[in-house]
Amino acid sequence: MTQPTFETALAAYQAAKWSTASAEFTTLYQAQQTPELNRYLAVSLFQDQQYLAAEQIAAENDGAYLTSDTWFNWRLTIALHNQQFIFARELCELPQAAAWRSAGIQRITTAEQTASTQLAATQNVIAKQFYHLGDAPLREQQHRLLRAHQLPLAKFLQGTRYLLVDPFLHPLLRATLLEELYRLRVNLTVQLHWLDDQVHTVATRDLIGVTQGKAAQAALVYLQEQIAQNNPGLATNVRQTLNLQLMLLYPFADEIITQPQAWVDWLAGRPLDQTVSETDCKVIADWQKRLTTHLEALFAAVNDENSENS
16 A cells, blocks of 8 residues: 655645545654644544544644644634633633634634533533532543533633632642633632632732743753753653642742752752751751642542552
8 A cells, every 4th residue: 555645645635535635644643743744634634524533633732723824723623613612712812822812712702602502401511510520539530620621711710710719629630720720811810729728819810830930940940950961860750740849839839939949959859058048948848748748649549540440
């Protein structure tokens, strides 16, 4: 069988032979996951009525669709057909999408209204399960959170407000929902049950990304410059733990990580700089113990579910 080339796949695409185009672009994409092949494959799958597969491929490289209004609109079309309303709104809020934002939001709003009429019963089930996220095992929580992206913005925000103050929800999931509000660029005042077991008032317009704060940036630069150069394996492990800790501490990491370099040295098992005070060392140790407890509980829940399913 002749191996497809980009030219033969493109010819099928341009001739609207969608089954052939999707098959050939699939073969090409398996060999090389370029942005261009991602776009052509996703659209070919969509035109071939393989809607879920189109969404899965496109989601592997959303940035590939921010190069022109044509590709951007294709990404929106694929997302909206799969009721991925929350993702679609987040896509429109990216700086690279500024020129297409207004028209994109209009399309999303129309699609949400249509779905609210035609899929009202389904949306009610998704919303009810989302609002009671903390009642389910961890794997089911993750599944419900993904399905909640199929809700219109108003229903998603309603559930998120409720979950942010649910003390029984794992703090990592509360932080994930809060960061979602940042990505949606909504202007709200919400309440957040945080790691100190206190409820804090948060203005979402003041939020920044999890790794964009001063402490996070300083820690990541230090990790790259002082550890990654000599021990990339250790740096990778520290980065993974640091990312989880930054999520848990969101949005107050700057208040907690006042000594970013010492924080990284602690995670890497390196001696702390002698200029770090005893008080700061104790603060770091106390917070590391607290964060480790939360992460161990999370990993234990994951392992328990994996053992039950094996």
